[in-house]
Amino acid sequence: MTITRMIAALAVAALLPGAAAQSIDWKKVDAALGKSASVSGEVHRYGLPRSDLHVTLDGVEIKPALALGGWVAFAPMHGEAMVMGDVVLLDTEITPVMTKLLNSGLEITAIHNHLLRSSPATFYMHVAGRGDPEKMAAAIREALSTGSKTPFEPPATTASAAPALDLDTAKLDETMHAKGKAVGGVYQFGIPRRQAATEGGMTVSAAMGGANGINFQPTGNGKAAITGDFLVTGDEVNPLIRSLREGDIEVTAIHSHMLDEQPRMFFIHFWANDDAQKLARAVRAALDKTAVAQN
Incomplete structure (x- = not known):
């Protein structure tokens, strides 16, 4: 199934959320993936951060929330579900994970980088599919468990609260x-953009x-490493x-995620480590x- 057809189907599913949602046992999907979902409306999203990796770039150790946060999301559709996601892999993990996913009937829609010079190098693989959500969840877990070292066990918890960010977040x-x-x-x-793109008749929210997406990771003394992606049209x-570049921010990738969106959109990734307010x-x-x- 193409991305256009999947998104169009998701738009139809959004009109009939009750019946579709009632027919899916989300606890079984959770169990198959070995994760608990973050639920937004009818969408069940599962975080797959590469907390096992120790990636450094220009002397900065990259936190998973900065540039290593994989995920998959399921939306109900007539008793089945659509899945889309973005998983983080090392170069040696791309082919085995891709092969497993393809053999299970899932689709690969993109592979690209976010960063340059990072050690080890990391890549993002976009995944899509439609069918039994429990089976797709199991296939994704098997592919990532056998083809990569993506962790599925919950991180160890501590009693202490998360430390305050060393940034003036209000400013x-x-x-x-x-x-x-x-x-x-x-x-x-x-x-968000002023007017969202559409694909297959559905608004890309x-x-x-x-x-x-703009992320700031404090690196001390008011500085931050920044990365993420801008979503722009071709003329932008x-x-x-x-x-x-005028702001001394490095451009690290320019690529697309979608195939038939209107207007045509591009994703631009970036990197810098400097005074947070300047950035x-x-x-x-x-x-x-x-x-x-505009706010």
């Missing part, structure tokens, strides 16, 4: 004209990856990357080159 919010949130030692922003690509101003200036939603 970051002010500069970014948005409200961020702290996740796993990283301050994250999700900033922020929850489906239709937003600019060069104004955006020129603005990023926030540069990121905001780049965002202002695009049709980003």
Whole structure:
């Protein structure tokens, strides 16, 4: 099934959420994947962070919430489900995981990098499919368990509260004209476009990856490592990357995620490690080159 057909089917499913949702035993899906879902409406999303990896870039150890956060999400559809996701892999894990997923009937829709010079190098593989959610969850877990070292056991918990971020988050919010949130030692922003893209008649919402994702990981003394992706139209690509370079932010990848969206969209990844407020101003200036939603 193509991405267009899957998204169109998801749009139909959204009109009939009750019957589809009632026919799926989500506890069995949880058990098959070995994870608990974060539920948003009818969508069940499972985090697959590569907390097993120790990735460094320019002397910074990358936290999973900064650039190693894989996930898969299921949406009910006429007693079945659609799954889409993005899993993080080492280069040696790509082929075995891909082979397992393809053999199970799932589809691979993209493979790309986010960072440059990281050690070890990491890649993102996009996954899609339609069918029995329990079987698809089991197939994804088997592929990742046998073809990679993606952890499925919950992380060890401690009684102590999460440490406060070493960043002036209120000032970051002010500069970014948005409200961020702290996740796993990283301050994250999700900033939608003024008008979302559509594919197969369905709006590509922020929850489906239709937003600019900007992540700040504190690196001490008011500095932060930043990465994420901008979502832009073709005519916005060069104004955006020129603005990023003027702000001394490295552009690390330009690629697409979707096949038939309107308008055509591109994802631009980036990296820098500098004064957090300086970077926030540069990121905001780049965002202002695009049709980003204004608060």
